[in-house]
Amino acid sequence: MNLATLWRWRGALMATGVGVLAAILRLASLSQPHALVFDEVFYARGAFSLTELGYEGKWTGDDSLFATGDTSGLTAQGDFVVHPMVGKLLIALGIELFGNSPFGWRAVGAVLGSLLAVLIALAARRLFRSTLWGGVAGVLVAVDGEAIVLSRTALLDGFLAFFVGLGFWLLVVDRDRTRVRLETGAAEERTMLGLADDAPLPGIGPLTGIRWWRLGAILAFSLAGSVKWNGFYFAAVLLVLSVVWDAVARRELGATRWFTGTLASAFPAGLATVVIAPVVYVGTWANWFLTNGSYDRHWAESHPGEGVTWLPDALNSLIHYHQQMWVFHTGLTTPHNYMSNPWLWLVQWRPTAFYFEDVPDADCGAARCVSAIHALGNPLIWWLATAALAWALWRVIRRGDVLALSVSAGVLAGWLPWLPYAYRTIFTFYSVAFMPFMILTLVWAMRRVAQPDRLEGGWSRGGTIAVGCAVAAILVVSGFFIPLWVGTPIPFRYWQTHMWLPSWI
Structure with missing residues (x-):
């Protein structure tokens, strides 16, 4: 294959490289830990009940038994669930394809998480008119900690x-x-x-x-x-x-x-x-x-004259169910160790510890070995992206910069609606939904530094060096944090070296 052919296929090669990198980080050792991680206790079990009952049944008994293959706790009583169906149906698809195992619960999410990196790379390539910058965006999504953890766990x-x-x-x-x-x-x-x-x-x-x-x-x-x-x-x-x-x-x-x-x-x-x-x-x-x-499938039939009576009973029951879901979401204030204020999400101030267990049988080269999973974004990505977001919004307000608006709008869509609910029990990992736009905003800023407007597409030597060093540092930090994103057994003291801020512990 000559250089002309490689150049012609550069977009496909870039997307393939991003996809392979993302897939390796998301699919490798996906079945570990062999346990329910954080809210998998709700979603993995709910998805399994969809495969067995066709609906989400209530569970009794010890939650941890499910990970051992013991599903005897599933009852025929319908469970009050507070989120729509699609995510759980996709988890159920993985269970149907690969069995009721940690790999089965997580497989579809890992595949779609890998594809997300490719989609953002392709979107960035079009936005910035550059295969290089598209590749940078895709790689940053591929190596971000929140993106990796939420792809490797059966959450929504x-x-x-x-x-x-x-x-x-x-x-x-x-x-x-x-x-x-x-x-x-x-x-x-x-x-x-x-x-x-x-x-x-x-x-x-x-x-x-x-x-x-x-x-x-x-x-x-x-x-x-x-x-x-x-x-x-x-x-x-x-x-x-x-x-x-x-x-x-x-x-x-x-x-x-x-x-x-x-x-x-x-x-x-x-x-x-x-x-x-x-x-x-x-x-x-x-x-x-x-x-x-x-x-509540037959709520309307058992409550004649209540609800939206002009609708068919099934839809009336569904609306009543959704009213209960809304009350639950707006009133959820139960204290939790890892609840976080959305004003601080952008800087990953209080990331969620999904899993932390001593692993006495592991050979990690230390007296105490632990397996930990923290839904923590790559700190350099998020801190630099927060600064880039401020710059982008300034450009939108002062210069009417449409490209700055294009990359930052998704951040505002995903972040601002949470601010009025700071009193609620909510978590930093919700920010994974707008993580791609944080990265797009960061790449927008990197491009402006490396290729400032005054050079009309040319490259600034100093800016290019600065951006190259930033990307290299991000990759090094991701390599350092990988064990805490995939649950690899590590020495306890090594885990402590990752707790850069007191609020992370």
């Missing part, structure tokens, strides 16, 4: 991050394809009207037809919201971002009524969203509708 937030990342990538592809359509259409209209290439274009600009990629994004965001409700915040913000992209494109192409044209394009997308999202969401509850044992 990793699935949420995947569908949000998928939706964003689809929107970026839609943006680029729509831009090509608009440019082609604008050129044709100017030719037909006998206008110069740079002359204002009368009217709203060209029509773009059915935008299948944006419809795909709406579907992806609907699935995100069907994993956890906060997925719908991403849908609202990022779909509005796609409208902003349209407005900028029409204005730059010289359409005199660009605002009207943008609204005309946004209306069908908005209509599609209000139809597709509820249909997909309710559809993901199919197993709840089709089984009699599901929690």
